[in-house]
Amino acid sequence: MNTILRRSALGIAGLAFGAGVVAGPQAFDTTTTPTPTTSADSAVSAGAVQVEKPDMDTLIPHGTQGSQSRIDLGDEQTGNVQAIIEATKKAGMDERAAVVAIATSLQESKLENLGHLGDRNDHDSQGLFQQRPSSGWGTVEQITDPEYSTTAFLEGLKQVEGWQDMPLTKAAQTVQVSAYPFHYAQWETQAADLVAEHWTS
Numbered sequence: 001m002n003t004i005l006r007r008s009a010l011g012i013a014g015l016a017f018g019a020g021v022v023a024g025p026q027a028f029d030t031t032t033t034p035t036p037t038t039s040a041d042s043a044v045s046a047g048a049v050q051v052e053k054p055d056m057d058t059l060i061p062h063g064t065q066g067s068q069s070r071i072d073l074g075d076e077q078t079g080n081v082q083a084i085i086e087a088t089k090k091a092g093m094d095e096r097a098a099v100v101a102i103a104t105s106l107q108e109s110k111l112e113n114l115g116h117l118g119d120r121n122d123h124d125s126q127g128l129f130q131q132r133p134s135s136g137w138g139t140v141e142q143i144t145d146p147e148y149s150t151t152a153f154l155e156g157l158k159q160v161e162g163w164q165d166m167p168l169t170k171a172a173q174t175v176q177v178s179a180y181p182f183h184y185a186q187w188e189t190q191a192a193d194l195v196a197e198h199w200t201s
Helices: 007-012 039-049 077-088 096-111 144-157 167-175 185-197
Strands: none
Touching: 039 167, 077 096, 077 144, 077 185, 096 144, 096 167, 096 185, 144 167
8 A cells, every 4th residue: 555645644664652651659648537428429420430422423524425334343353443543542633533544444454453465465565554664654563553553544644634524535545545545435334333332432
């Protein structure tokens, strides 16, 4: 898979992922007696952490294009969905970006973290997004890491001016530069369903 954005959008070879900050243990005043909680307090507390799932108007703001495809996912593919969503959140991007990323991966690899496929390989394309080391996406080790490959894709997407207002297939194609530019559209509904299911889980 080629990309016209490999230099301006990425600089991927040197992309580094910082470790999260781990908070130290909290100090508690052991001289005071804790106040007992009531069931009402617990209900309020539980309600405070509930986050609404994103709705379809947010996930598919422009409607779908063409007939939609769907595949059953195994545990590994579901894990990759969750990895894409987590990487999207870390990149500071929203649910719509996750839909674009997951639909792209559904088209490119069926959400499987593919290694080199020998004669069946598209040049040196690998990973969830079929990114190519020879096109500047990173090393084989990097682009077969779900967090790295998702972040690389999203960095490319950020460089697409007005991607939020584009049909999904155009936004994806601008990053991926696929020989089959309209094939991303067929996965939009399943990608949206997956984001709705896993965004808050």
